[in-house]
Amino acid sequence: xxxxxxQAPADPAPRSxxxxxxxxxxxxxxxxxxHFHGPLTRSDLCAYTGLTxxxxxxxxxxxxxxxxxxxxxPQSDGRPxxxxxxxxxxxxxxxxxxxxxxxxxxxxxxxxxxxxxxxRRLARTRSQVRVEDAIADIGTLARDVLADAGSPTIIGTGVxxxxxxxxxxxxxxxxxxxxxxxxxxxxxxxxxxxDCGEIRVGNEANLSARAESTRGxxxxxxxxxxxSGEVGVGGGVISNGRPLTGRSGFAGEIGHxxxxxxxxxxxxGSIGCWETEIGIRALLERAGLNPDDGADAADTLxxxxxxxxxxxxxxxxxxxxxxxxxxxxxxxxxxxxxxxLGGMYRTGYAHxxxxxxxxxxxxxxxxxxxxxxxxxxxxxxxxxxxxAEMAFEHALADPIGTMSxxxx
Amino acid sequence: xxxxxxQAPADPAPRSxxxxxxxxxxxxxxxxxxHFHGPLTRSDLCAYTGLTxxxxxxxxxxxxxxxxxxxxxPQSDGRPxxxxxxxxxxxxxxxxxxxxxxxxxxxxxxxxxxxxxxxRRLARTRSQVRVEDAIADIGTLARDVLADAGSPTIIGTGVxxxxxxxxxxxxxxxxxxxxxxxxxxxxxxxxxxxDCGEIRVGNEANLSARAESTRGxxxxxxxxxxxSGEVGVGGGVISNGRPLTGRSGFAGEIGHxxxxxxxxxxxxGSIGCWETEIGIRALLERAGLNPDDGADAADTLxxxxxxxxxxxxxxxxxxxxxxxxxxxxxxxxxxxxxxxLGGMYRTGYAHxxxxxxxxxxxxxxxxxxxxxxxxxxxxxxxxxxxxAEMAFEHALADPIGTMSxxxx
Numbered sequence: 060x061x062x063x064x065x066q067a068p069a070d071p072a073p074r075s076x077x078x079x080x081x082x083x084x085x086x087x088x089x090x091x092x093x094h095f096h097g098p099l100t101r102s103d104l105c106a107y108t109g110l111t112x113x114x115x116x117x118x119x120x121x122x123x124x125x126x127x128x129x130x131x132x133p134q135s136d137g138r139p140x141x142x143x144x145x146x147x148x149x150x151x152x153x154x155x156x157x158x159x160x161x162x163x164x165x166x167x168x169x170x171x172x173x174x175x176x177x178x179r180r181l182a183r184t185r186s187q188v189r190v191e192d193a194i195a196d197i198g199t200l201a202r203d204v205l206a207d208a209g210s211p212t213i214i215g216t217g218v219x220x221x222x223x224x225x226x227x228x229x230x231x232x233x234x235x236x237x238x239x240x241x242x243x244x245x246x247x248x249x250x251x252x253x254d255c256g257e258i259r260v261g262n263e264a265n266l267s268a269r270a271e272s273t274r275g276x277x278x279x280x281x282x283x284x285x286x287s288g289e290v291g292v293g294g295g296v297i298s299n300g301r302p303l304t305g306r307s308g309f310a311g312e313i314g315h316x317x318x319x320x321x322x323x324x325x326x327x328g329s330i331g332c333w334e335t336e337i338g339i340r341a342l343l344e345r346a347g348l349n350p351d352d353g354a355d356a357a358d359t360l361x362x363x364x365x366x367x368x369x370x371x372x373x374x375x376x377x378x379x380x381x382x383x384x385x386x387x388x389x390x391x392x393x394x395x396x397x398x399x400l401g402g403m404y405r406t407g408y409a410h411x412x413x414x415x416x417x418x419x420x421x422x423x424x425x426x427x428x429x430x431x432x433x434x435x436x437x438x439x440x441x442x443x444x445x446x447a448e449m450a451f452e453h454a455l456a457d458p459i460g461t462m463s464x465x466x467x
Numbered sequence: 468x469x470x471x472x473x474q475a476p477a478d479p480a481p482r483s484x485x486x487x488x489x490x491x492x493x494x495x496x497x498x499x500x501x502h503f504h505g506p507l508t509r510s511d512l513c514a515y516t517g518l519t520x521x522x523x524x525x526x527x528x529x530x531x532x533x534x535x536x537x538x539x540x541p542q543s544d545g546r547p548x549x550x551x552x553x554x555x556x557x558x559x560x561x562x563x564x565x566x567x568x569x570x571x572x573x574x575x576x577x578x579x580x581x582x583x584x585x586x587r588r589l590a591r592t593r594s595q596v597r598v599e600d601a602i603a604d605i606g607t608l609a610r611d612v613l614a615d616a617g618s619p620t621i622i623g624t625g626v627x628x629x630x631x632x633x634x635x636x637x638x639x640x641x642x643x644x645x646x647x648x649x650x651x652x653x654x655x656x657x658x659x660x661x662d663c664g665e666i667r668v669g670n671e672a673n674l675s676a677r678a679e680s681t682r683g684x685x686x687x688x689x690x691x692x693x694x695s696g697e698v699g700v701g702g703g704v705i706s707n708g709r710p711l712t713g714r715s716g717f718a719g720e721i722g723h724x725x726x727x728x729x730x731x732x733x734x735x736g737s738i739g740c741w742e743t744e745i746g747i748r749a750l751l752e753r754a755g756l757n758p759d760d761g762a763d764a765a766d767t768l769x770x771x772x773x774x775x776x777x778x779x780x781x782x783x784x785x786x787x788x789x790x791x792x793x794x795x796x797x798x799x800x801x802x803x804x805x806x807x808l809g810g811m812y813r814t815g816y817a818h819x820x821x822x823x824x825x826x827x828x829x830x831x832x833x834x835x836x837x838x839x840x841x842x843x844x845x846x847x848x849x850x851x852x853x854x855a856e857m858a859f860e861h862a863l864a865d866p867i868g869t870m871s872x873x874x875x
Contacts, residue, residue, distance in 0.1 A: 081489065162501050216491025223834050232834045282714050296800075298713075304704055305802025306690050309835050311707075316796040317726060317830060329830040331794070387737070388724040392704075392800070422725060422737040426640045427717050 074364035083457050085110060089118040090127060090148075090458045094172055095273065095453065098131065098147035118144055124463045127152060127171070128453075148172050153211040155204075155255050156164075157197055157248075158263065158444040161236045161290070162353075164193065166200035168208035169447035173274060177207035178443065187238025190247065198251040208360060214465055217446030218244060219263040221291075226308040227262040235326060236291065245394045256465050259449050263309055264446025267437075268295025271399045273448055275436040280396035284389050285435075287315065287401035289354055291326070292334035296393065314338075315429040318384050324347035336381035338345035339403055357403045364410050375407070379414025386415060387422030390430050401435035408434040469582045480525040491865050493518060497526040498535060499546065499554075502580055502859065503681065504609035506539065506555035527554055533870045534620075535560060535579070535862075546763040550648040550827050556580050562858035563612075564851040565605055565626040565656075569644045569698070574608035577855035579862075581682060585615035586851065595646030598655065606659040621863045622869055623664035625854030626652060627671040627864065629699075633859035634716040643734060644699065664853035664873050667857050673719055674853025675845070676703025677710060681856055683844040692797050693843075695809035697762055699734070704801065722746075722798065726792050744789035747811055752760045753782035765811045772818050787819040792828025798831050798838050816842040 085108075092107040093099060104115045107156035119173035122128040130144045148171040158165040167178035179200050197218075205213070215384065218434055222234025229245025231237075245258045252258065268277075268285035283297040292314030303310045314334035315327055322331035323341070335341060339357055340350035346363070347370050348356050363371035398409060415432060423430075437444055454461040501507060507515065512523045530536040538552045556579040575586035587608050587798075597785060607627075613621070620675040630642025637653025639645075653666045660666065676685075676693035677850040685691035691705040700722030704711035711718045722742035723735055729738035731749070743749060747765055748758040754768050755778050771779035794806055808816060843854075845852055862869040 184857075208748070223832070235833075268654040280489070281717075298706055298711055298770045299709070300709070303801070303833075305706075307834070308800055309832075310690075310797040310800065312802075312832055312835065315799040315830075315832055317792050318726070318728065320726065320792050327832055384725050384728050388796075391720040391723040392718065393711070394715055394718040394720075396714045422721055422723075424631070424641075424717070424720055424735055426633075426715070427720065 071438060081094075082381070083460070085114060086118050086121060086458045087456050089115065089146075090122060090171075091455045093128060093146060093148055094455060097172060097393070098145040100143040100145055102143065104146060107363055110314040122458060125459050127458055127462065130308065137407050148253035149228040151209075151211040152454075153208065153213055154199060154447045155203065155213050155218065155252070156446035156450060158442045158446060159193060159197070159218065159220045160263065161221055161443070164200060165220075165443060166204040167443045167447070168204055168211065168213075169444070169451075171214075172212070172448070175440075175443075176209070177204045179204045179207070190239060190242050190244075193237075193291050194247050194251050197248065199272070200437065201255070202250050205444075212465070214260045215450035215452075216252060217448070217450035218248065218258065218260045219266040219446040220244065220260060220348050220427075220443040221263050221293075223309050223312075224260050224262045226259070226261055228306070229258065231260065232307075232309075234291065241320055247433065251431070254465075255343070257453060259452075260294070261446065262311075263442045263445075264293030265295035265302060265450055266449060267435075267441035268311070268399075268445070269448050270437050270441040271365070271401075271435055272300075274444060275441065276399045276433050277397050280356075282393060282395040283397050283399060284313070284393060284395050285399045286386070286404060286406060287435075288314065288337060288388075289339045289357075289402050292338055298393070313385070313389065314438050316328055316388060317386060317395070318381065318388075333381070333385045336413045339387065342374055342378045342403075345377055346371050347374075353405075354403060357407060361407055361410055375410045377413040380418055382411055383415040383418025387419050388431065390419070390423045390427055394427050395430050397431040397433060399433055401441060403439070405434040405438060488568055491868070493522060494866045495864050497523065497554075497656060498530060498579075499863045501536065501554060501556055503529070505580060506553040508551040508553055510551065522623060527647060530866060533867050535866055535870065539651070559617075559619040560862075561616065561621055562855045563609060563621050563624040563660070564854035565609065565624065565772060566850045567626065567628045567645070567855060568671065568850070569599060569625070569629055572608060573851060574603050574605065575614040575851045575855070576612055576619065577622075577781060577859075578619070579622075579851070579859065581852070581855070583848075583851075584619070585612045587612045589617070598647060598650050598652075601645075602655050605656065609660050609663070615711065620873070621663040622873055623860075624656075624660060624666040625674070625856070625858035625860035626656065626666065626668045627674040627850040628652065629671050629701075629852040631717050631720075632668050632670045632673075634669055634712070637666065638670065640715075640717075645658070652781075654675050662873075664684060664858070664862060666694070667860075668813045669854065669857050670703070670716075670719075671853075672701030673703040673710060674857060675809055675849035676705055676719070676807075676845075676853070677856050678845050678849040678853035679809075679843055680708075681850065682703045684807045684841050685805050689808060690801060690803040691805050693807045693809060694794070694797075694805050694812060695843075696722065696742065696745060696812060697747050697765075697810050700746055705741070706801070710712060721793070721797065724793060726789065726796075731821050741789070741793045745786055745793065745812075749789075750782055750786045750811075754779050755782075756806055764813065765815065769815055769818055783818045784822050787822025788826055791823040792830065794823060794840065795827050795830030797825070798835055802835050803838050805839040805841060807841055809844050809846070809849060813842040815845060 088108040152171045153168050156167045163182050165180040168176045223232045229449035231242040231244050245260045272276045281300050286294045294313035295311045318333045319331035323335035325335045338419045344350045478482035496516040560579045561576050561852045564575045571590050573588040576584040606768045611626045631640045639650040639652050653668045689708050694702045702721035726741045731743035733743045734742035752758045
């Protein structure tokens with residue numbers, strides 16, 4: 060059974076536990092087990108939650124009354140004996156997920172349990188975008204994708220944005236690639252998207268980290284670092300099963316660790332940030348390509364390297380070395396189980412990993428060696444999946460309370 | 468009231484809360500409030516714990532029966548009306564704290580509530596030490612200091628060691644300054660120290676971080692980084708009120724983040740680790756002093772700088788710049804409330820802080836600025852205080868269970 064910490068719905072249970080909160084905690088456990096592991100028998104639910112059989116019966120009954128789950132007569136599985144009924148989630152309970160990226164805006168609907176029901180993506184020019192235009196585009200995409208999905212009951216909305224986000228305020232504090240400063244996105248969207256539960260906004264890399272941690276390459280890890288990059292480099296840290304947030308929710312800006320103090324100027328105003336050495340611009344420049352050509356040019360570069368072109372291989376070796384230097388720093392700081400590589404480090408994984416590993420051999424303290432360095436499993440879907448998980452979080456923590464609030 | 472997260476006794480309450488664990492959680496809250504805030508009236512206890520008056524009465528009664536607390540008739544405070552009795556901890560319940568440092572071994576006894584009852588320190592030559600000799604010295608120091616303290620009931624022992632520690636095993640995995648590799652210190656001490664409760668071993672910098680977080684410069688912070696240095700540079704991270712541990716408990720090796728990939732060789736085998744630029748050797752060398760002269764030479768250097776000697780000032784400016792480069796990285800990664808400087812960064816704080824701040828101005832992402840950079844309050848006592856807090860942890864999490872186990 061995977062480590063249950065990864066399925067933690069929200070904050071730790073408060074230390075003063077009274078009967079109401081015990082009840083909520085038990086309901087949360089049962090619904091979370093179903094959400095992360097799929098339909099289960101009552102016996103499985105006992106095993107996953109540690110609750111007694113009679114307690115599981117009570118929770119299933121309450122969740123059924125709330126319209127969140129139902130019990131399904133199983134198909135015969137061909138084995139002798141009558142198979143047990145499966146507790147499964149209602150098919151019409153879903154979350155809305157929104158992604159605001161450098162070159163596209165997307166919306167998707169995910170059922171409780173994590174299945175994607177519909178997804179739409181709108182390409183946008185790689186330039187600054189007026190907030191009003193983005194809001195209108197998101198509204199249109201959301202309405203279309205909800206119709207595609209058959210208009211399920213939406214219990215929450217999660218929005219992933221390429222920028223620094225103050226999660227407590229649902230505000231985009233700084234998004235240079237969009238040209239946004241202090242945009243109260245959650246509040247603005249509340250006027251555009253109706254009947255979609257509470258709207259929460261998060262940083263795209265943090266949401267990808269959450270997705271890989273719950274449903275991707277980090278699902279068996281308690282301590283995981285997600286690293287993704289193209290022009291900018293972002294990341295998210297899962298520490299002891301929970302996202303690292305810091306004082307204002309800005310933690311995880313690993314693209315801006317200084318690796319070369321007298322090196323290149325960074326867009327952030329500093330010098331020698333990690334992203335100046337491992338970002339796509341430096342890679343393309345080293346390979347003699349136009350640094351402004353973006354992700355498609357990186358795909359070309361992998362091809363050149365496959366054909367054995369020396370400049371391409373040298374460029375990858377240099378970028379891989381810098382990648383390894385920063386990854387070593389992260390391992391020495393965080394002692395993680397796994398580092399998950401997304402974005403161009405996923406597509407270029409095979410071309411970069413040897414140079415990364417060579418650097419780790421000298422730079423990671425011996426007792427901290429052994430962290431796995433793996434490519435992302437969820438790839439470009441990670442942001443939307445993470446946004447949906449953020450949207451489900453309240454419902455998983457307080458199933459009955461959330462259902463009451465969306466029905467009033 | 469300080470943020471209660473800092474007083475969290477141990478792990479989050481398990482999600483399946485039954486009546487026994489609710490009772491333990493409530494007892495834990497009451498005892499923790501007393502331990503961290505000192506004697507309190509029952510009304511204060513309600514305020515600190517969120518428990519009802521009748522629940523506080525039950526917990527106080529159980530803790531009294533277990534011999535952990537008692538109610539004290541207050542001295543008249545000169546104000547009208549009868550003052551309320553104070554719930555206070557028993558004076559004969561204590562923890563044993565041990566410190567194994569580069570140049571000394573120390574033992575101390577701390578009462579529940581944090582007051583130091585006795586402390587002894589044994590200087591040792593700055594060289595490798597045979598494990599058996601260290602164990603024998605610790606045993607002697609422990610017996611002496613327990614006698615000094617009047618032989619209180621010891622509910623746990625915490626040991627801080629200058630090295631990487633696998634906390635789950637109480638094993639010192641790697642301590643180059645002692646010449647130790649994979650020493651099962653907890654197990655070895657169990658044969659030497661009797662009747663001192665459970666023995667737990669931790670890394671000295673992590674324990675200092677814990678001490679500063681609970682009783683020092685970080686006591687109002689949820690997210691704190693502690694940095695300390697001399698020859699080696701170590702640190703500890705408190706994230707959302709809890710120590711960052713990582714997969715094996717080795718997290719926080721911030722001395723080995725790479726800041727200058729083509730710089731000086733580090734003792735760890737890597738090149739350009741932060742400690743090669745901000746450690747005492749580099750500082751003394753820059754100042755034209757003997758790099759092997761240690762902490763006393765640093766004190767001399769502060770004097771030279773105070774007298775305006777140019778080479779001393781330049782050396783401090785350069786070290787301060789490198790200090791700022793790494794601190795900026797830590798702020799961008801962790802978004803902390805506060806960074807606490809210990810060791811020579813505490814004694815040299817006034818000489819270094821301007822250069823640190825200048826670096827932060829360009830290197831920290833604007834929305835992450837504002838973290839406080841402060842000197843350690845606890846200074847050289849931090850390790851022993853942190854070791855005692857580690858020893859108290861089990862008793863605070865499960866007061867009755869711990870008392871039963873040490874009395875059988």
